[in-house]
Amino acid sequence: MKLSIIALLAFIPVAFNCLADCAGTGLSAFPYQGEINKNTVFVLDGYAESQQVINGLNEKFPVYLKSGDERIPLKVLEIHVGQFYLTQAVLKPEMSLIPGKKYQLVIDHLPDYEKLGVYNLKTHGFDPISYFVTDTTDMEAPVWTEKPQEKDKSLTHFGCGPSIHVNFKMDVKEQSEFLVKTTVKNRKTGTETIYYIGGKEGLSIGHGMCSGAFTFDDSLEYEAKFQLMDASGNISEETDWIAFTKPID
Template structure:
């Protein structure tokens, strides 16, 4: 796959998930797009990395199933078993991979997911640096939090969006590669409060979904209490933000 193809696929996934706003009111959804953190080909990755993969489009459920059946990060003459933890979003599956042991320094590792018939569904590689990362990122400060609902050509964008006061920061993970985690309590009429953890793509600043995909489905007329944390390459989690509370719109106009 060429660098241009990868870049286009990643951009389409960000548009679909709502991390990047589409220019026209109608836009085509990508048939398949995967996002990786650290990104493909990244270098100087901490040896205690916990790779994050967001899967959108056809084949995503099969990839998760194959990862659960047994997956390894492989290097020359060496392999490390990884345990996946999956998070189901809106038309999206996100997976955090936890290696059974720290990786070797200054080593290139690859992950390939293939079907029993030999069809390759996913290919990913990165190179470690010399050390671990044990320091958590700085805590985020969300502001201007609001719920928006807009209908597009291939589906509605329904999300709780916000800005961050100041840039995200970490000692080893680039700011643009840091991703957000939401600890959410959903309170909907006639339903018991529902607690869950929602993970977001690097660059995303919203809870919910864009026109085709996203990290969560929101209910109308529901109250969402949540805190936002920042996660780095090694899975270190920042202190959470203060609690935020937003009620979604009760009427959804086309």
């Protein structure tokens, strides 16, 4: 018993360090903010405890765009559950957005500890996520000018867990912001996981110390396929499956 208590006391500082390094909640939106087209779609991500908000959208947590007294509900089109503390929803306005108007993204009934907004370094608070609607409708899908190819792998061990990624190079023809609908299959179990991830700064499959869309278990072999979605919901052609192996020490 004495040894068990000593082991527990030794573990406590590590646990507190992990809690300090990794936040307990987090909500983020795509597009981030700024100008949007009339036919924009939105993607909300919830980290850790905030995953409950994503799963409860329009049930416990109404989500909409607000401009003055006008409210435009956002319909949930897709829900995707990541493998390491991330869940996301793809949303579409139920009515047309009006050019020239400024809309604020709102989620009602959020717990006090949840913050939806843009962090302000000066005030140390959160400013609303706002969009200005242009008189543009984008109906053109993104185009692969170079389909994804594996570039390299990385594995870094931290005190609270590893950061592990398989990185792909690619090139895309697209004027607006875009995400990459990524499907990863574990070739040993056949399990598939789908998640929209950022691709503008490079495409990376895996997770950081605190969270990520994809994890790797004891299986070595995986494969992935990719499809582009721009900020107006236009979808590119899907790639073929691309085989890869997880990073190892």
